[in-house]
Amino acid sequence: MFLKNCWYMAAWNHELIDGKLLARTILEEPMLLYRGESGRVVALDNRCCHRGAKLSNGRMEGDDIRCMYHGLKFDPAGKCIQIPGQDNIPKGLGVRSYPVVEKQGIVWVWMGEAAKADASLILDIEYLQNPKWRGVPDYMHYKADYRLIVDNLSDFAHLAFVHTKTLGGSEEYAYKSKPLAIERLDDGFRVERWHMNAPMPPFLNKFWRGVSHVDRRNIGRMYVPGIFFLESLFAPAGLGLEKGNREGAKEYRNCQFFTPETRKSTHFFWNYLHDHDLDDPTIALSLRDSMVAGFMEDKFIIEGQQEMLDADPDFKFHGIVSDAPLAHFRRTLQKRIDEEMNPPEKLKAVS
Ligand code: FES
Ligand SMILES: [Fe+2]
Numbered sequence: 001m002f003l004k005n006c007w008y009m010a011a012w013n014h015e016l017i018d019g020k021l022l023a024r025t026i027l028e029e030p031m032l033l034y035r036g037e038s039g040r041v042v043a044l045d046n047r048c049c050h051r052g053a054k055l056s057n058g059r060m061e062g063d064d065i066r067c068m069y070h071g072l073k074f075d076p077a078g079k080c081i082q083i084p085g086q087d088n089i090p091k092g093l094g095v096r097s098y099p100v101v102e103k104q105g106i107v108w109v110w111m112g113e114a115a116k117a118d119a120s121l122i123l124d125i126e127y128l129q130n131p132k133w134r135g136v137p138d139y140m141h142y143k144a145d146y147r148l149i150v151d152n153l154s155d156f157a158h159l160a161f162v163h164t165k166t167l168g169g170s171e172e173y174a175y176k177s178k179p180l181a182i183e184r185l186d187d188g189f190r191v192e193r194w195h196m197n198a199p200m201p202p203f204l205n206k207f208w209r210g211v212s213h214v215d216r217r218n219i220g221r222m223y224v225p226g227i228f229f230l231e232s233l234f235a236p237a238g239l240g241l242e243k244g245n246r247e248g249a250k251e252y253r254n255c256q257f258f259t260p261e262t263r264k265s266t267h268f269f270w271n272y273l274h275d276h277d278l279d280d281p282t283i284a285l286s287l288r289d290s291m292v293a294g295f296m297e298d299k300f301i302i303e304g305q306q307e308m309l310d311a312d313p314d315f316k317f318h319g320i321v322s323d324a325p326l327a328h329f330r331r332t333l334q335k336r337i338d339e340e341m342n343p344p345e346k347l348k349a350v351s
Contacts, residue, residue, distance in 0.1 A: 005112030036063030135273030
């Protein structure tokens with residue numbers, strides 16, 4: 001069902017401030033996340049191995065966590081290090097700990113075999129900590145299979161109907177601004193799209209005044225298991241953006257992360273950053289609010305779609321041409337899941 005041997009975004013690091021014990025289910029596994037007193041981030045199974053109480057209802061002690069039902073204490077590796085009223089601690093007693101890495105403001109967890117966790121596989125999102133960019137990290141919960149949300153992002157055709165009033169979607173943008181290319185990659189896809197002389201999108205018009213039409217370039221990149229980057233470049237129309245003239249141009253970077261909570265619910269993390277007027281904090285807030293408005297439009301459609309799919313588990317999708325990127329992505333993801341469940345060593349052993 002899920003790809004396990006990969007890094008998933010588990011939290012923004014600001015969710016772990018002030019000694020917070022964050023309970024978050026990821027791939028249907030209840031997890032506790034916290035920052036210990038030394039500053040290290042810890043990810044443990046949220047079920048106490050004694051009788052299953054929530055460790056997130058417990059008490060942090062240094063970098064350790066104490067279950068506040070009968071007081072068992074666990075270290076950051078999940079090992080039980082104290083049983084109040086009992087001297088002997090059975091060997092191997094403890095809870096699962098997950099490999100965890102904090103990078104560029106993101107807490108990443110590895111959900112598969114710990115021995116395979118390789119921090120160098122974590123994507124580098126340089127602009128999240130580069131002072132040339134400003135944004136507001138945010139979170140939204142979805143009652144839908146994360147693949148439906150990834151489908152939505154891979155699909156330009158919906159812009160014309162879902163986002164006309166917010167993100168500047170139009171039938172012209174959806175159909176006439178043909179992508180330069182869809183690159184089908186082993187870990188997802190890349191798409192580059194130009195839209196010339198288009199009306200200024202409503203979300204930019206809120207703070208970018210005096211320009212009625214813009215040239216726009218969007219580069220989208222989707223990664224397995226569900227991470228999307230969008231680089232957007234806008235400039236007043238007709239100044240030659242396509243020939244490299246950046247006069248009056250403004251740039252945006254949008255990263256989005258879809259982490260399955262269960263097979264029918266998703267954690268959605270995102271940040272939309274801008275590179276101009278960095279001394280004005282209202283721009284990042286305006287962009288955040290505009291994105292929330294746009295994402296709520298998607299959420300309304302997708303959660304309704306999930307309800308319909310639930311009503312008939314045998315329902316089959318029927319593809320149309322604009323589904324090409326999402327169909328490729330679903331195939332790529334499924335191939336990785338199949339390989340993980342049936343690795344070549346295992347297949348050889350069977351044959
Ligand atoms: S359930 Fe945690 S100590 Fe008893
Ligand atoms: Fe959308």
